Every structure is written in structure tokens, then in C-alpha cells.
């Protein structure tokens with residue numbers, strides 16, 4: 019029977035109260051936070067959709083593993099569990115746990131990049147971009163054309179533009195390209211999936227020019243589920259089989275385990291077979307993250323991650339997980355709300371410039387919409403538009419995003435259908451009253467990853 023909402027494949031055994039507040043109170047919270055969503059106190063948020071990173075509900079099996087975890091400094095059991103899982107799920111020989119995704123980037127990227135080098139991607143996420151720049155290299159984003167048109171449906175808007183990829187390699191010189199990185203799913207263009215055909219072709223280009231191919235694997239399982247449901251020839255394969263194939267085309271991965279591995283904290287660097295690379299990774303891990311078998315994590319974190327790696331690739335879980343996002347996306351689409359369509363796996367990406375038509379891009383319409391959603395409904399999302407792009411590292415000019423996205427993430431196994439219906443109603447209200455909300459200007463910013471701590475001021479009255 020076709021269902022509008024794919025029901026939860028679990029029941030709830032522990033609950034966390036959330037607080038309802040008044041609009042007046044929330045306006046005061048916004049002022050105190052310098053209109054920065056990261057600076058709000060989480061207890062003042064009703065529905066927290068800022069991220070799906072580390073916010074998933076742990077299962078009873080994860081809690082059980084945490085209770086019996088090995089906290090030894092050297093040779094702890096959890097390390098071998100993660101290593102076995104990486105060999106089993108991805109078919110990679112080596113695994114290095116680290117404390118989260120950006121720690122993978124901090125450790126791995128300097129092994130491949132440095133001043134004068136380029137890194138090419140279907141789109142770097144903000145932290146991956148930051149770590150590329152911090153090695154002295156330059157990041158080049160080559161998202162496919164379909165990703166830039168929110169209202170034009172396409173099954174794999176996360177793809178890299180293969181023609182531009184090859185042209186860029188030839189223009190810059192293969193010896194100057196330190197890595198090709200594929201973000202699956204592609205967060206910055208709307209949590210959009212990358213097709214197997216695109217991964218395969220990218221792997222072939224990387225091989226042809228002798229360039230290391232790295233997967234940013236934060237949402238690799240959702241990506242596999244989209245391949246299963248949207249790409250010809252994969253409907254009868256299990257997610258596990260698809261995951262194996264996805265990773266067979268790359269040389270290494272950098273994974274924030276806080277997403278699809280449903281861990282509260284953790285990251286993994288995977289290396290397929292390059293012994294020299296894993297040696298460099300290990301060398302950098304010890305001073306930066308701690309000894310190799312705990313990599314900046316407690317034994318409890320590693321144990322939960324080892325279990326989560328398997329829970330995150332369960333076909334029933336993924337049908338519900340991706341189904342929740344599709345449910346909210348379809349509801350908004352039917353309401354006529356402009357958004358990246360069809361929606362991806364982890365979040366709804368509202369096309370804020372199309373909603374806040376009176377706010378120019380340099381006054382950050384996605385930030386304005388994020389503020390409005392919090393003000394009206396206590397919902398916390400965030401800008402994945404021009405505000406979250408740092409200034410150009412060479413010219414210091416404000417960079418312009420292709421689409422001004424306001425991102426509303428769905429934490430895994432956390433909110434119910436009723437919560438999602440409420441979110442849709444608040445979005446509709448804000449869209450209907452868009453003209454009432456002002457744009458923003460920056461009053462304080464840092465040179466890298468500024469959006470985490472930026473302070474802003476409204477360019478008009480917030481009524």
C-alpha cells in the first residue's frame with residue numbers, strides 16, 4: 019500500500035522535553051545572540067533543525083555497547099570493531115578513527131594538498147573548504163548545472179560536472195591537483211545525491227590523470243538509498259551492496275560519523291590500500307587527535323559509532339529516514355514553497371531568495387528566513403547561502419552562492435510526523451508574510467568559517 023508517511027521502524031522508550039516559548043521571548047533571544055543561530059541557547063529552541071550532525075537518537079544497542087566499551091589508551095576493543103566494520107562495509111584495508119569530520123580533514127588534507135595545489139569537488143562543505151584553504155591550496159567547486167536550478171527536478175543534482183572536471187584538470191595541470199573530492203550526498207547544493215554513474219566516471223578520470231580520489235562520506239548511506247530508488251539497475255541491490263560499489267571507485271574517504279553512522283561524536287578516515295598514505299595519516303593523528311586506537315574519542319564514542327555504522331545502512335531505517343524528508347518536501351512543494359526539488363536526504367533547503375524576494379543576496383535572504391522561522395515558530399535552521407561562504411581568500415570579496423538556501427535538517431529518529439506538519443505550517447506563514455522581514459548586515463566576522471561566530475544586525479525593524 020503506498021503511504022504518504024513511512025512509519026518509524028522503532029518505538030520510543032525515552033523522551034526529552036522541549037520548551038514552547040513566546041514570540042516576544044524569542045525576539046529577545048535573537049537580539050542577545052547577535053542574530054546568529056549558533057549562539058542561541060538550545061533550550062530556547064522548540065524544533066532544532068540546525069543540523070543532522072551528532073543529533074540522532076541512539077538505539078538501545080548503541081547504549082548497550084557504550085556501557086560495555088573498553089576505555090583503554092592503547093589497543094581498545096572499539097578500534098578493532100571500527101576497523102572490522104570499515105573492511106566489511108566499504109572494502110577498505112585501513113581505518114583511522116578521529117574525533118569528527120573536520121578532524122579527518124585536518125589530518126588527511128595536508129597529506130594531499132599544500133600551497134600551489136588545487137582540490138576539485140562536486141561541492142566542498144564549509145569545513146572541507148576551510149581545511150583545503152588552511153593547507154594553502156585552493157578549492158574549486160564544479161557542481162552540475164541542474165543543482166543550480168532549485169525548481170527544475172532531476173534525480174541526481176549532487177553530481178559533479180564531468181566536462182568541467184576534465185577541462186579544469188587540463189587547465190591547471192594534473193600535477194597541481196592534489197585531490198578530487200566527492201561529497202555524497204552533496205550537502206551544499208541541497209543534500210542532493212550523486213549517481214553511481216557519476217562516481218564511476220569521476221573515479222575513471224582520477225585514475226587517468228593519477229589524482230587521488232577521496233569521498234566525503236558523511237551521508238554515504240542516504241546516497242546509496244537514492245541510487246537504489248532512482249538509478250536504473252540498482253532497485254534489486256541492497257544498500258550494503260551499493261555502498262561497496264560507491265567506495266570501490268575511490269582511494270580514501272573522510273567521514274563525519276555524526277551523520278549516517280548515527281554517532282553523537284566521531285569520524286573515520288578510510289584508506290583503500292595506499293600504505294604510504296595511511297602512514298602519513300597515522301603520523302598526523304598522534305599529535306593532533308591522540309593515540310591511533312582512540313583517535314580523540316572515548317571508548318564509549320567508538321563503540322556507539324561501530325554499532326551505528328551498521329544501523330545506518332539498514333534498508334528499513336533508510337526508507338523511513340529518507341521518507342521523512344520526502345514527506346516534508348512534498349508537503350511544502352504542494353504548498354508552493356520554493357525549495358531545492360526533489361528534496362535530498364538529510365534536510366529541506368528552502369530557496370530563500372525566491373521567498374524573500376525583496377532582500378538582495380548580499381543582505382543574506384537565507385539568514386533572514388532563518389531568523390523569521392525562529393521568531394515565528396521557535397524553529398532553528400540556518401543559512402547555507404552567501405553568509406556561510408567565506409570571503410574569497412585572495413580578493414577578500416564577498417562570495418555569492420548559486421542559491422541562497424535556508425537549510426532545515428532532520429535529526430535521525432528524533433522528530434515525529436506532527437513535528438514536521440508544524441514545521442510546514444510555520445514555513446508557510448513566514449513565506450506568506452515575507453515582506454515583513456528585513457535583510458542583515460555583518461558587524462563582526464572571522465576570516466575562515468565565519469558563519470559559526472558571525473554577529474549581525476537587521477537592516478530594518480524586526481516587528
Ligand SMILES: Cc1ncc(COP(=O)(O)O)c(C=O)c1O
Pocket residue numbers: 071118119120121143145146201205234236274275276284285
Ligand atoms: C558533507 C560534510 N562534510 C564534512 C562535515 C564536517 O563534519 P563534522 O561536523 O563532524 O566536523 C560535515 C558536517 O556537517 C558535512 O556535512
